[in-house]
Amino acid sequence: MSNYRIQGATGEWEVVIGLEVHAQVTSQAKLFSGAATAFGAEPNTQVALIDAAMPGMLPVPNKECIRQAVRTGMAINAQINKYSRFDRKNYFYADLPQGYQISQLYHPIVGEGSLTIEADAKAGIPEDKVIGIERIHVEQDAGKLMHDQHPTMSYVDLNRVGVALMEIVSRPDMTSPAEAGAYLSKLRTILRYVGSCDGNMDQGSMRADVNVSVRKAGEPLGTRTETKNVNSVRFVMQAIEHEAMRQVDVLESGGQIVQETRLFDPNSGTTRSMRSKEDAHDYRYFPDPDLLPLILEDDFLEDCRASLPELPDAKKARYENELGLSAYNASVLTADVDTARWFERLLAETAKASGKAPAEVSKQAANWLISELFGALNKLGTSLEESPVTPEKGGDLLALIAKGTISGSAAKQVLEIMLETGDDAETIVEREGLKQESDTGAIEAEVDKILAANEDKVAQYKDGKVALFGFFVGQTMKAMKGKGNPQVVNEILKTKLG
C-alpha cells in the first residue's frame, strides 16, 4: 500500500486503480487480414476486402499476432490458455465496417499473470510491489473518422481497421498515480523487450483505459469510473490525480459517483463525462461463428517460450550480480530494451578491444554510458538510437582508457570530437596528440627536472607538508602537457619523494 492519500474535508481517502492497456501487436499484417499495418500511411491504402467488411469476406487468424500475444503472456508469467475463442462485440459506428469488433470476452488467450514495479522512495513507492494482471486478450482495432475534410460530412480512414491489439487488464492493485505510472512503464518495458509491441504511445501503439475509485480506509471498493484512451504515462498519472480528487469532491459534497466512461483532456489535465452506464451499449457478445476455437499446440508454445529474450528483471539481476553494477545503474540500463542492447554491445566491444573480461570493464562501460554519453547526447538533443558514436566506437574509446593510452579527461575531449566529427577514437587521439605518456623513463626524467627546480618545496614536503604532493603532480603534468599517465606519475613521485 502506497502512502498516497487524498486529503478531503472529511479525512483521508484511498485511491484504487486498475488499468486496461491496449497495445498494438507488432506484426506486418492485421489480426485477420493480410493488409499492412504501417503507421502514418495515406488514408485507406492499407485495407483488405475483409477490413472494409465486403459481403462474404471471412476472417482468418494471423498466427504471428497469436504468437506475440502468447509470448507477452509468458513474459508476465501468465497462464496461457490452450483453448481460447473469439467473440463478436456488436455495435454500429462508421469506423467499424463489420458492425462488430472481433475480440475475446469469454475465453481469452492469456489468463492470470503479474509484473513487479520497483521501489521508488521519491515517488512514494516504499518497496517492490507485485501488480496482478487478470488477462490478456487479442482483438481488432477500429478505423478513424476525420471530421475536418468536409463542411458537413465526416470521412472514414480504414487503415487501422483490424489491426491486432492486445488488451492487457490489470487487477485493481494500484493505489497511487505513481504506482500506475510505474506499472505502465514496466509493462511498456516488457512489451518492448518481448518485441510484441513497439510501445510508441504518441503514435497510439499503446493507450490505457484508467479505472479509478476512492474509498475511506477499510471501506469496500467505491464505484469506479473509466477514463478512456489515455496515451502517455504522465497523462495517466494526471488523469488519476484529477479523477480521484473529483470523486472525493463529489462524495464529500453529498453526491454519488456514477459508473461512467470519461474522457481525459490533456490540455486541462482534467476528465469529463462521455457516457453513463444507462446509455452504455448492449454489445450482444457471442462467439464468432466464422472462427473456430483457437487451440494452441505444445510445439507452438515451446517455440514461443524458446523465442523469449532475457526479460528486464532477469537482466537487471544479472547486471548487478555478474557485472557488479550498482542497482541504480542496472536499473537505468535495463529500463529500455534498446539501451540494454546498446550497453551489451558496448561492453562486448570494450572487452574485445581492451583484451579484458566483460566483468572487468563493465562498471567503466556503465558509468561512461550513463554519465558521459547520455549527458552528451542530451546536450545535443539526440537519442542513443541516433547517436553518432556507435557501440563499436565507444568500445574503442573505453579500451584506450582501460589500456592507459589516454586519461579520463582526455577521453571526455575525445568523445566530444567523436560526436562532432564521427571519427573514431584512435584517429582523434593521434590527430590531437592526446596520447598519454606511460613510459616510466620519460616521466622519471620530467619528475627529476621538477624536483630539481623546486628543492625548497621538496624540503618542505619532507618536513611533513604532504599536501605539496599535489603541487608536484600538477607541475609534472603541466610539463608533460597533460599527457602523463597520472597513475604512473603518482607512483614515481611517491618513490622519489620517499
Next chain:
Amino acid sequence: MTELTELGVARIRDGVKAGDFTALEVAEAFNANVAAAQEALNAFIVATPEKAIEAAKATDAKRAAGEELGKMGGVPIGMKDLFATFDVQTTAASHILEGFRPQYESTVSQNLWNAGAGMLGKLNLDQFAMGSSNETSYFGNVISPWRKAGSNAPLAPGGSSGGSSAAIAARLCPAATGTDTGGSIRQPAAFTGTTGIKPTYGRCSRWGVVAFASSLDQAGPMAKDTRDCAIMLEAMAGFDPKDATSLDLPVPNWEALLSADLSGKTVGIPREYRMDGMDAEIVALWDQGVAWLKDAGAKVVDISLPHTKYALPTYYIIAPAEASSNLARYDGVRYGLRDLPEGANLQDMYAATRAAGFGPEVKRRILIGTYVLSAGFYDAYYTQAQKVRTLISQDFAKAFEQCDVILAPTTPTAAFALGENVDDPLSMYLNDVFSVPASLAGLPAMSVPAGLSKDGLPLGLQIIGKAFDEQGVLNAGLALEQRAQFTAKPEKWW
C-alpha cells in the same frame, strides 16, 4: 437444339468431350431458354448470356487444342445470387445490395469456372437466403414451373434457392449452385422435382458467399440427378485457407465411386420424424422409400433422434442471432444503398438505409437475433440453443452407431401456393422441420425426387449421412433415384 436443354451435367460434359455437340451450342440453347422464361418465371435477377458464351468458347477452343476440359467442361450453370461474382451485380436478392458489383469472385464460383463451367446468370432467391418460398426477394418472387393439376395458381419453387430449383425444373440450366442454411437446397429441390445436396459443413468454402448464418451456411449443387450433383460437388468443394471453418480434407471422387448397391449398409428411420397429423402422401412416400432401399440391399432399422422437436426453435434462435450480426455491415457507409435524408446524422442514415434496404422477413430475423443476444436474454436463448444444438448433434452421433444413413421426408408437404404462408411466418418456418436438424449438426443431406402428390406435384425424400460421408448419401440417393424413376417434368406454360 431444344434437346440440348434436356441434358444434365454428365451428358453435356461427355457430349462436348466426344464432339457430339459444341459447348457453344449448349450455351446458346440454355441462353435462349433463360431469355424466354424470364418474364414468366423470374428465376434470374441478372442474365449473363455473354459469360456463358465466353466460357463455352473457351471450352471449345481447349477441345480443339486437345486439352483437358475439366470436371464441368462445357456445362453452363446458374449461380445463386448469394455468391459474389466479379463485376457482376451480387445482391442476395436485397435492395440494400442492389447495384453492388464485387471486385472479387467467391471461391466456389471460381472453382466452378476453373472446372470449365460457364455462367448463365445470377439466380433469384429469398432475400439474404431467408425464406422458404422465394417471396422475400426484393426482385419479385420466382414462379415455380410446376402447377397443380387443374389449376393455374402460381406455386412456390421453395426457398431460399428457389431461382435455382425453378431454373433447373424449367430447363433454363442443367444445374445451379444453391446454399443451405436450414434446408434451402433440399426444400426447393423437393418442391420442383430436382436433386440437391448440402455437403458436410466446411466442404465448400464460404469465402465470397453473402453470409446469412455462418455456422450453418453451406453451399451445394442442385441438378437433375445424383450423378450430376456428385460431379458438380467435386468441382465446388475443397479446402480454402481463406475460410477458417473450411475442411482441410481432400475432395473424394464421388462420381467415380457412385454405387446404388447398398448391400451391407444400414438405413435408419427416425421415429421422431413421424409426426402427428402428417400428410398421408408423405408417409406413404417415406414407406415406399424404405422398401426401395431394402430392395437396394440395405438393412433398415428404427432409430431415435430424441431432440428433434427442439431443432426448429433452436435453429430460429441461432440463425437469426448470427444473421443480426452478419447483416450489421449493410449500413450505407461503404457500398450498396445509402439513404441520407436531409440533415441526417450517422444514426439517422443507418436507420433510413436499413429501413429502406431490408425487406420485412430480414428485419424480422434481425430483430429476433438482436433480442436473443441482448443482455439478460443471452443465456436463456442463445446459450440454451447452443446446448440443445450439441444434444441434436449427439442424437445423430448415437444414431450413426446403428446405421450408415438416415431416410426421412424432405418436407412435410408438397409445394404450396404463393401467398399461402406469407402472413404466417410460423407455418412458413415449419417447412424446415425435417431439414433443420441435419443443418444444426453440420451433416451432409440430400433431397431426391421420389414421386408426385395426388395434385401432380413433386415430392422429395431426404438422405442424411455421417459427417464427411457424402459418398454414402449420394449412393443411397442413387439407389432411390433408380427405383423411383422420377421422369415427370412441368408442362411448359411459360
